[in-house]
Amino acid sequence: MCLAVPGKILSLKNNNAEVDFSGVRRQVSLDLVPDAKKNDYVLVHAGFAIQVLEPKEAEETLKIFAEIYGKDHADASGPLGHTNP
Amino acid sequence: MKNSDRFSSPLWRDRALGAAAVAEMEKLAPRAAALTGGRVNFMEVCGTHTMAIAASGMRKLFPPQLKMLSGPGCPVCVTSQGDIDRVLALAELPGVIITTFGDMLKVKGSRGLDLHAMRERGADIRVVYSPLDAVELAAAEPARQVVFIGVGFETTAPVIAGAVARAKAAGLKNFSSTAFFKLVPPALELLLSDPENRIHGFMLPGHVSAIIGLEPYRFVAEKYKVPCVVTGFEPLDILTGVNMLLRQVVSGKALVEDEYFRVVRKAGNPAAQRLMAEVFTVSAASWRAIGTVPATGLEFSSAYAGFDAVKRFKIPYRDAPEPKGCLCGGILLGKALPPDCKLFGKVCTPSNAVGPCMVSSEGACAAWFKYGA
Numbered sequence A: 001m002c003l004a005v006p007g008k009i010l011s012l013k014n015n016n017a018e019v020d021f022s023g024v025r026r027q028v029s030l031d032l033v034p035d036a037k038k039n040d041y042v043l044v045h046a047g048f049a050i051q052v053l054e055p056k057e058a059e060e061t062l063k064i065f066a067e068i069y070g071k072d073h074a075d076a077s078g079p080l081g082h083t084n085p
Numbered sequence B: 001m002k003n004s005d006r007f008s009s010p011l012w013r014d015r016a017l018g019a020a021a022v023a024e025m026e027k028l029a030p031r032a033a034a035l036t037g038g039r040v041n042f043m044e045v046c047g048t049h050t051m052a053i054a055a056s057g058m059r060k061l062f063p064p065q066l067k068m069l070s071g072p073g074c075p076v077c078v079t080s081q082g083d084i085d086r087v088l089a090l091a092e093l094p095g096v097i098i099t100t101f102g103d104m105l106k107v108k109g110s111r112g113l114d115l116h117a118m119r120e121r122g123a124d125i126r127v128v129y130s131p132l133d134a135v136e137l138a139a140a141e142p143a144r145q146v147v148f149i150g151v152g153f154e155t156t157a158p159v160i161a162g163a164v165a166r167a168k169a170a171g172l173k174n175f176s177s178t179a180f181f182k183l184v185p186p187a188l189e190l191l192l193s194d195p196e197n198r199i200h201g202f203m204l205p206g207h208v209s210a211i212i213g214l215e216p217y218r219f220v221a222e223k224y225k226v227p228c229v230v231t232g233f234e235p236l237d238i239l240t241g242v243n244m245l246l247r248q249v250v251s252g253k254a255l256v257e258d259e260y261f262r263v264v265r266k267a268g269n270p271a272a273q274r275l276m277a278e279v280f281t282v283s284a285a286s287w288r289a290i291g292t293v294p295a296t297g298l299e300f301s302s303a304y305a306g307f308d309a310v311k312r313f314k315i316p317y318r319d320a321p322e323p324k325g326c327l328c329g330g331i332l333l334g335k336a337l338p339p340d341c342k343l344f345g346k347v348c349t350p351s352n353a354v355g356p357c358m359v360s361s362e363g364a365c366a367a368w369f370k371y372g373a
Helices: A055-068 B003-008 B016-033 B045-055 B080-092 B115-121 B131-140 B157-169 B184-192 B207-214 B215-222 B237-252 B270-279 B302-307 B328-332 B364-371
Strands: A007-013 A016-021 A024-029 A042-046 A048-053 B040-044 B066-070 B096-100 B124-127 B145-148 B175-177 B180-182 B201-205 B228-231 B256-258 B281-287 B291-300
Touching: A007 B003, A007 B237, A016 A042, A024 A048, A024 B016, A024 B215, A042 B207, A048 A055, A048 B207, A055 B003, A055 B016, A055 B237, B003 B045, B016 B040, B016 B066, B016 B237, B040 B237, B045 B145, B045 B201, B045 B207, B045 B237, B045 B364, B066 B237, B080 B096, B080 B115, B096 B131, B115 B124, B115 B270, B131 B175, B145 B302, B157 B175, B157 B270, B157 B302, B175 B302, B180 B184, B180 B281, B184 B201, B184 B207, B184 B291, B201 B207, B201 B237, B207 B215, B207 B270, B215 B228, B215 B256, B228 B237, B256 B302, B270 B281, B270 B302, B281 B302, B291 B302, B328 B364
Parallel strands: B040 B066, B040 B201, B096 B124, B096 B145, B145 B175, B201 B228, B228 B256
Antiparallel strands: A007 A016, A007 A042, A016 A024, A042 A048, B180 B291, B281 B291
């Protein structure tokens, strides 16, 4: 039930956005992410965006995976994950 | 890499990286198990994780010392039989339109009926993608009462809060919802306070945590000394989440770590938390197999009490027994796995499910039945 899918905001009016999910477009409410802007990536659950995503953080995760699991095209370092102090 | 590719890259499912992750797991698991009495038990507390683990086939690759349990993370599964009966009572009301996520259609009440059967008997039951669809339906059908069946955890509660707030702003008098919500941190405390508890680490739900952040889990690490890793849903996320938990066990640490930092921020989503706190307040909730526990769920706040479907239609709560022979309760508490149930795969299958862990597509039994152990 907690399935959520990333998509890109194509346009927005009031708090409603048109979001592209790899070619499929849907209306999405931005009531829970009031700061989202055009071209932002958002994570969508049941018609609402629940978080704004940073592509560079996804890239960073992939780089860390590549590094710790030994693929040669990695150039990031450091332990995976952010720890709650 | 294009921005859009980063979220759907095949690297998230890369075979060679996955094999390396499993190799690391094979090194870590015996060392961890040596510190935990021979076997290390982790629990995922999210039906989406249960499904992702089963669908990837990775359970077969787990080292023998590692046991991955499915906890109380499937919203339909944790909903008490008494609340399921209330859903069916709402569907019996003449003229009412019931709107729901599809998962709720086939959960049987204590009289053996489900929403699907009620529909065949003439009840108006519609599956929606979003609670906003239900609000739109209420606006389009002003002469009908539209009820949304709200169940779920902190991922879904703010979404339904958002829909209810829109209904209020639009002045809709014919929309209401149930608030059969459950909260993940108190569910963890229920498990941890059990003297028989043998859970050595929690794979925490990525999308619940996107809303609530990391702070609400701090007590798990500090008070109970149990490692926690907020984890994403791609195969490499899950393998890495397990390895991070193993590393905490091996090093004797208990921390709240965030593997899914591309989605989950330390503070969560404050706007969603505010909306959830405006529409709902913390309340007792009735859990399958556990019973009614104070401060483990949500109910409508006084400002939104008029949108509470069970109040509007005066549907009382009555305790109801679990289906006979069903082990769902023990499975939700991490005390049993689906094959331990005598009904599993014989009397109880997805096409003729006895208990909710088989009904819901993300229940532990449905996942084990569909994909095997």
